[in-house]
Amino acid sequence: MAQSEALSSGGEPLVAIRDLGLAYHQNQQLNDVLHHVSMDIKAGEIVGLVGESGCGKSSLSLLLLGFRHPAARIRSGEIRFKGQDLLTLPNREITRLRGNKIGFVPQNPTTALNPGMRVGAQIAEALTVHGKARGGEALRRRIVELFENVGLPEPRTLLRRYPHELSGGQQQRVTIAMALACGPDLLVLDEPTTGLDVTTQEQIILLLKSLRAQYGMAMLYVTHDLGVLAEIADRISVMYAGHLVEAAPTEALFAYPRHPYTRGLIGSIPRIDGSRAREGRLTGYLDRREIPPGCPFQPRCPLADEHCPVESQYLSGIAENHAVACRNWQEVTPLSFDDGELSRPERAAASESLLEVSNLTLRYDGGGLMVRLGLAAELPAVVREASFEIDAAEVVALVGESGSGKSTIARAISGLLEPAEGEIRFHGAPLQKKIDDRPKQLVSKIQFIFQNPDASLNPRQSVGRSLARPIEVFFGRGRSEAGELVAKALEEVMLSSDYARRYPDQLSGGERQRIAIARALVAEPDLLLCDEVLSALDVSVQANVLDLLERLRSETSVAMLFISHDLAVVRRLADRVCVLYHGQMMEQGRVAAVFAPPYHPYTLTLLMSVPGSPLRKTTIEPAAREERKPEPQGCAFAGRCPWQPDERCYDQPPPLHRTEGGLAIRCHLPLDDLMRIGLEAEENAPSAAQERKAGNLP
Amino acid sequence: MERAAAYWRQAPGAFRIGAVILAIHLTLALLGWIWTPYDYTARVGIPLSGMSWEHLFGVDQNARDIFSRVLYGGHIVILLAVSGTLLGVLVGATLGLTSGYLGGWLDEVVMRLFDAFNSIPFLVLGLLASAVAGPVASGNPLLLVGVVALVYAPRVGRIARSAAQNIATQDYVLIARLRREGVGSVVRREILPNCSGPLLVEFALRAGYAPVLIGSLGFLGFGVRAPLPEWGRMIAENRNLIFTTPEALLAPGIALATLVVGLNLFTDGVARLIGRSSVHENG
Numbered sequence: 001m002a003q004s005e006a007l008s009s010g011g012e013p014l015v016a017i018r019d020l021g022l023a024y025h026q027n028q029q030l031n032d033v034l035h036h037v038s039m040d041i042k043a044g045e046i047v048g049l050v051g052e053s054g055c056g057k058s059s060l061s062l063l064l065l066g067f068r069h070p071a072a073r074i075r076s077g078e079i080r081f082k083g084q085d086l087l088t089l090p091n092r093e094i095t096r097l098r099g100n101k102i103g104f105v106p107q108n109p110t111t112a113l114n115p116g117m118r119v120g121a122q123i124a125e126a127l128t129v130h131g132k133a134r135g136g137e138a139l140r141r142r143i144v145e146l147f148e149n150v151g152l153p154e155p156r157t158l159l160r161r162y163p164h165e166l167s168g169g170q171q172q173r174v175t176i177a178m179a180l181a182c183g184p185d186l187l188v189l190d191e192p193t194t195g196l197d198v199t200t201q202e203q204i205i206l207l208l209k210s211l212r213a214q215y216g217m218a219m220l221y222v223t224h225d226l227g228v229l230a231e232i233a234d235r236i237s238v239m240y241a242g243h244l245v246e247a248a249p250t251e252a253l254f255a256y257p258r259h260p261y262t263r264g265l266i267g268s269i270p271r272i273d274g275s276r277a278r279e280g281r282l283t284g285y286l287d288r289r290e291i292p293p294g295c296p297f298q299p300r301c302p303l304a305d306e307h308c309p310v311e312s313q314y315l316s317g318i319a320e321n322h323a324v325a326c327r328n329w330q331e332v333t334p335l336s337f338d339d340g341e342l343s344r345p346e347r348a349a350a351s352e353s354l355l356e357v358s359n360l361t362l363r364y365d366g367g368g369l370m371v372r373l374g375l376a377a378e379l380p381a382v383v384r385e386a387s388f389e390i391d392a393a394e395v396v397a398l399v400g401e402s403g404s405g406k407s408t409i410a411r412a413i414s415g416l417l418e419p420a421e422g423e424i425r426f427h428g429a430p431l432q433k434k435i436d437d438r439p440k441q442l443v444s445k446i447q448f449i450f451q452n453p454d455a456s457l458n459p460r461q462s463v464g465r466s467l468a469r470p471i472e473v474f475f476g477r478g479r480s481e482a483g484e485l486v487a488k489a490l491e492e493v494m495l496s497s498d499y500a501r502r503y504p505d506q507l508s509g510g511e512r513q514r515i516a517i518a519r520a521l522v523a524e525p526d527l528l529l530c531d532e533v534l535s536a537l538d539v540s541v542q543a544n545v546l547d548l549l550e551r552l553r554s555e556t557s558v559a560m561l562f563i564s565h566d567l568a569v570v571r572r573l574a575d576r577v578c579v580l581y582h583g584q585m586m587e588q589g590r591v592a593a594v595f596a597p598p599y600h601p602y603t604l605t606l607l608m609s610v611p612g613s614p615l616r617k618t619t620i621e622p623a624a625r626e627e628r629k630p631e632p633q634g635c636a637f638a639g640r641c642p643w644q645p646d647e648r649c650y651d652q653p654p655p656l657h658r659t660e661g662g663l664a665i666r667c668h669l670p671l672d673d674l675m676r677i678g679l680e681a682e683e684n685a686p687s688a689a690q691e692r693k694a695g696n697l698p
Numbered sequence: 699m700e701r702a703a704a705y706w707r708q709a710p711g712a713f714r715i716g717a718v719i720l721a722i723h724l725t726l727a728l729l730g731w732i733w734t735p736y737d738y739t740a741r742v743g744i745p746l747s748g749m750s751w752e753h754l755f756g757v758d759q760n761a762r763d764i765f766s767r768v769l770y771g772g773h774i775v776i777l778l779a780v781s782g783t784l785l786g787v788l789v790g791a792t793l794g795l796t797s798g799y800l801g802g803w804l805d806e807v808v809m810r811l812f813d814a815f816n817s818i819p820f821l822v823l824g825l826l827a828s829a830v831a832g833p834v835a836s837g838n839p840l841l842l843v844g845v846v847a848l849v850y851a852p853r854v855g856r857i858a859r860s861a862a863q864n865i866a867t868q869d870y871v872l873i874a875r876l877r878r879e880g881v882g883s884v885v886r887r888e889i890l891p892n893c894s895g896p897l898l899v900e901f902a903l904r905a906g907y908a909p910v911l912i913g914s915l916g917f918l919g920f921g922v923r924a925p926l927p928e929w930g931r932m933i934a935e936n937r938n939l940i941f942t943t944p945e946a947l948l949a950p951g952i953a954l955a956t957l958v959v960g961l962n963l964f965t966d967g968v969a970r971l972i973g974r975s976s977v978h979e980n981g
Contacts, residue, residue: 456869460891
């Protein structure tokens with residue numbers, strides 16, 4: 001950080017946004033999306049802009065790129081980039097700046113890259129448009145150099161590939177290379193790691209940091225994820241409903257948040273050690289249709305007094321570099337955290353087995369008839385010989401990155417996908433493979449909750465109808481009787497009974513997800529399959545739904561298969577954890593055992609990638625290996641594993657180790673070595689307590 | 699009411715013109731019988747005596763008042779067009795939505811069937827159907843309704859199927875499947891309500907062309923039986939009078955043309971309004 005301070009001292013800032021007001025023309029009226037926003041970005045500085053969905057952060061970043069939406073109206077203010085006002089500059093001048101002096105890295109590289117064009121040609125286009133290169137060998141050399149700079153392997157062959165031939169992380173590296181192509185002074189990044197796995201996200205962040213050190217360009221990093229900003233940003237601006245509510249250097253913001261919203265946001269983030277803020281977490285949600293007068297946060301604010309709905313509040317300095325838009329900022333107290341899983345009563349082990357999955361192998365039906373006739377090859381298995389159990393009233397988490405097969409397992413249990421091999425037993429009896437073969441009373445006992453609450457409710461059905469339908473189908477009750485049960489179900493998920501008359505488009509994302517949970521609960525299930533139920537939600541909403549799930553866990557006897565990529569949430573909620581990689585079960589055991597040495601190498605890699613993890617700062621460089629895919633019977637993690645002992649990882653099935661703590665690990669390394677690696681990693685890491693004191697941890 | 703007024707103000711000009719033309723036609727079709735001066739079968743004047751105050755559009759070969767016949771014909775054309783289109787949309791939507799939801803071999807069979815029907819020009823298909831129905835059924839208005847439905851069902855079915863395919867992958871449909879709900883129940887409760895937009899547009903557009911189809915069949919003698927004054931049939935009956943008393947075929951011709959133009963302007967506007975509002979709801 002010292003470097004950035006040196007760069008930023010003195011002189012006119014690279015970007016100066018002054019009193020910016022923006023409105024969108026919608027339904028014959030103007031809706032304000034930005035209110036009197038002022039911020040600076042100095043040369044070489046990384047500024048984070050954080051806020052929940054719909055707060056206006058993307059609108060601001062698009063303005064910075066000089067995009068003028070036809071419906072947008074500038075209400076006031078200016079954006080000065082190197083002294084020029086981007087809002088009044090003619091379009092021709094803007095086009096010259098954009099992609100040249102101001103680079104952009106989008107959220108979704110899959111849609112940002114042209115699928116029909118080789119990636120090298122796309123970079124070449126960026127270079128030639130701005131007259132940075134003419135073509136021929138010089139152009140080619142420049143592209144290879146760019147690809148090397150962003151850490152793409154074998155740039156010479158890679159530039160002839162099409163986007164779909166690259167992984168998500170590689171695609172994002174290509175878009176970064178494109179943004180860098182003309183040597184910009186400012187890089188605008190809009191959620192650049194949101195769609196990526198944690199391990200990939202970590203690599204991209206490391207790349208961005210090294211690029212800043214190398215080129216000294218400034219960045220505006222727009223995201224909803226404070227944890228990521230803690231890793232990379234020098235300063236953070238917090239946005240709420242189009243207002244900047246706080247701006248401070250990263251350390252100060254995490255150590256002493258001065259705005260109640262910032263404090264709530266930090267307190268709402270699930271923490272990897274399983275602890276949570278004791279108080280001050282956010283409640284309610286932002287309804288964009290009804291932004292109140294005065295301070296927009298006031299309806300959700302614990303400190304609001306009679307002045308807050310009347311007086312508009314704008315950023316004002318309270319310390320050097322620290323500005324806050326709250327008149328009661330002095331009453332905001334620092335956050336305190338509980339002890340995480342330690343504060344949770346350990347539940348009696350193994351009461352009664354509910355679900356047993358043994359040697360489950362799953363594959364999607366590729367060729368159908370063609371495969372049976374031997375004319376096409378069978379698709380490779382998505383899940384290979386997975387076995388685990390769920391006891392009654394137990395929460396078992398399935399953890400893994402995208403493509404690890406966790407959702408596929410849930411689909412097989414629900415009866416949507418027929419297993420290729422293996423057996424699933426429910427209440428001791430084998431479960432019919434297809435949903436249509438299962439009796440109705442059995443169907444009601446296993447309920448599915450999906451990731452995306454927007455797609456899981458029928459938009460043309462009222463909430464009451466959606467909730468009454470399972471009651472009618474499973475219990476044959478009439479509408480009047482169902483009405484009472486619906487009201488009870490709504491109460492269960494902490495919503496008032498008049499929600500029954502609403503339609504999904506009148507609800508927030510969190511409310512929709514609660515309705516989806518209520519719909520699953522009215523069937524009186526023994527097992528809930530929760531497929532990434534938190535990941536589509538905003539941080540504050542996520543915290544509320546997590547509260548609800550915790551309450552279900554402690555107050556009802558329903559068991560859950562909780563599928564998630566978020567280790568922090570898993571640690572908070574689950575009794576046992578299964579770690580999956582490319583369809584192979586790597587490790588399983590009780591939460592306390594999985595999150596302590598010995599770790600499976602993959603679990604350790606995950607823990608080292610999560611922002612805010614105590615193991616985060618240890619840098620164990622993965623050994624350089626040739627690109628080699630493991631054989632199906634080998635360890636799926638072979639080739640990516642930093643601690644891989646030898647060649648047998650590729651083609652021999654890893655043996656199963658069991659520890660005294662009940663942990664089961666599949667690895668070619670002996671347990672003693674795994675223990676040693678885990679302990680070393682913890683020693684190298686500054687302890688979590690020190691981290692928090694230093695303010696590096698959210 | 700206020701919403702309707704707001705829609706009216708937002709609506710494109712063509713839609714408003716269409717709505718006015720259609721309103722006049724509907725009024726004439728519904729209330730025309732009150733002031734038709736004569737019965738449509740009555741022999742009331744001297745054949746081919748030309749226009750006069752007693753007989754605004756003259757008198758045809760059979761001594762019948764053409765003005766009365768045109769007025770009376772209006773409700774026949776509109777009734778046949780609307781009920782035929784309705785039946786076609788009903789059948790097409792049921793088949794299309796079901797096969798779009800189920801997919802697989804059934805979907806293939808239904809779609810190839812639709813393709814086969816769509817590959818036959820609609821007039822040929824209509825003539826074929828009338829011919830197959832035989833002399834007893836031919837001329838029956840119900841047969842005409844059936845023919846219109848047969849021509850439209852496969853076309854509507856294709857649209858319904860592609861709309862259903864998009865909905866079928868939504869999680870709420872999966873949830874319904876996980877409740878072991880039957881095909882009919884899923885299609886009716888989960889899929890149909892979410893496809894109502896495109897289906898309404900489809901109904902509106904098809905209804906706009908149905909009078910042309912019915913008129914063409916009538917002209918070729920495959921429409922309703924004489925003496926019902928269906929417009930296409932009237933044009934055919936009076937076509938040899940084009941030089942002597944042109945008003946005898948111009949009157950039903952202009953009536954048919956204005957109805958089709960009005961319907962098309964109107965339904966086009968409806969389609970756009972539905973399209974706009976559904977976009978708005980999603981956004």
